[in-house]
Amino acid sequence: MEDRIMKPQQQTKIETKGLNLFYGDFQALRDVNFEIKECSITALIGPSGCGKSSLLRLFNRMNDLIPGTRVEGDILLDGKSIYQKDMDVVTLRKRVGMVFQKPNPFPMSVYDNIAFGPKHFGVKKAKELEAIVEKSLREVALWDEVKSQLHKPAFDLAPGEQQRLCIARALAIKPEVLLMDESCSALDPESTQKIEDLMQEIAKTYTIVIVTHNMEQAARVSDMTAFMMMADDKAGQLVEYAPTAQLFSNPKDKRTEDYITGRFG
Numbered sequence: 195m196e197d198r199i200m201k202p203q204q205q206t207k208i209e210t211k212g213l214n215l216f217y218g219d220f221q222a223l224r225d226v227n228f229e230i231k232e233c234s235i236t237a238l239i240g241p242s243g244c245g246k247s248s249l250l251r252l253f254n255r256m257n258d259l260i261p262g263t264r265v266e267g268d269i270l271l272d273g274k275s276i277y278q279k280d281m282d283v284v285t286l287r288k289r290v291g292m293v294f295q296k297p298n299p300f301p302m303s304v305y306d307n308i309a310f311g312p313k314h315f316g317v318k319k320a321k322e323l324e325a326i327v328e329k330s331l332r333e334v335a336l337w338d339e340v341k342s343q344l345h346k347p348a349f350d351l352a353p354g355e356q357q358r359l360c361i362a363r364a365l366a367i368k369p370e371v372l373l374m375d376e377s378c379s380a381l382d383p384e385s386t387q388k389i390e391d392l393m394q395e396i397a398k399t400y401t402i403v404i405v406t407h408n409m410e411q412a413a414r415v416s417d418m419t420a421f422m423m424m425a426d427d428k429a430g431q432l433v434e435y436a437p438t439a440q441l442f443s444n445p446k447d448k449r450t451e452d453y454i455t456g457r458f459g
């Protein structure tokens with residue numbers, strides 16, 4: 195973790211300002227304010243139901259798809275509101291990609307899974323697509339494993355390989371930010387290790403935000419950790435946000451300390 199201390203010159207990639215989220219009458223997030231630096235790994239941790247996934251989904255407006263959702267406050271990406279009128283949500287989701295808890299390859303070949311996004315965004319030449327497929331699979335260290343099975347169904351891969359394929363699929367459209375919602379929780383320890391190594395590698399180029407229940411994982415891979423908790427009315431709040439080493443070794447808030455020492459879960 196030592197060699198991933200935040201560099202002071204890193205720009206702010208995402209900033210939330212007075213962020214409130216409502217599902218109908220229920221307030222799921224209250225007054226969340228924080229900044230995520232580019233090319234860093236930020237972990238969102240906290241007890242079940244405190245709003246980690248909801249917050250993550252706001253960064254590429256996936257919550258727009260849930261009827262009855264209302265957002266107050268703002269989220270800035272490179273200093274520009276993602277809610278401003280001329281923000282095209284498809285472009286936003288191209289810039290801010292997402293990998294889910296369970297591997298969800300498309301029901302098509304390994305090759306087509308990766309080529310799908312670039313084709314959608316206008317890449318037509320076969321040679322160019324081939325290069326993107328190879329580069330994306332190399333980025334997730336999957337190329338050597340699958341180069342002889344590119345035209346086999348993605349479902350034939352092992353779960354850990356499928357998840358790396360899903361990460362490669364997300365990277366193929368050149369996002370700037372990658373959101374990972376419990377992306378290792380359905381995997382065995384060896385596959386988890388591979389994905390954690392991969393996160394460290396790709397964070398040199400991409401800004402990564404992860405939701406994890408696994409505090410060891412947050413401590414191992416992230417630069418910054420945000421601890422969230424529910425208030426009495428169940429609205430999620432950001433309790434403490436600090437460099438990961440500091441948050442785990444010297445938490446400032448008693449609630450953070452109680453959580454990381456396992457006094458409540």
Ligand SMILES: Nc1ncnc2c1ncn2[C@@H]1O[C@H](COP(=O)(O)OP(=O)(O)OP(=O)(O)O)[C@@H](O)[C@H]1O
Nearest residue numbers: 217222240241242243244245246247248249260428
């Ligand atoms: N689509 C939805 N409609 C209504 N309420 C929702 C919806 N999604 C989440 N919630 C509620 O919002 C709150 C926060 O949920 P969220 O899933 O974001 O928390 P979480 O911290 O990610 O939880 P977990 O760790 O269990 O995944 C919870 O009370 C949940 O029931």
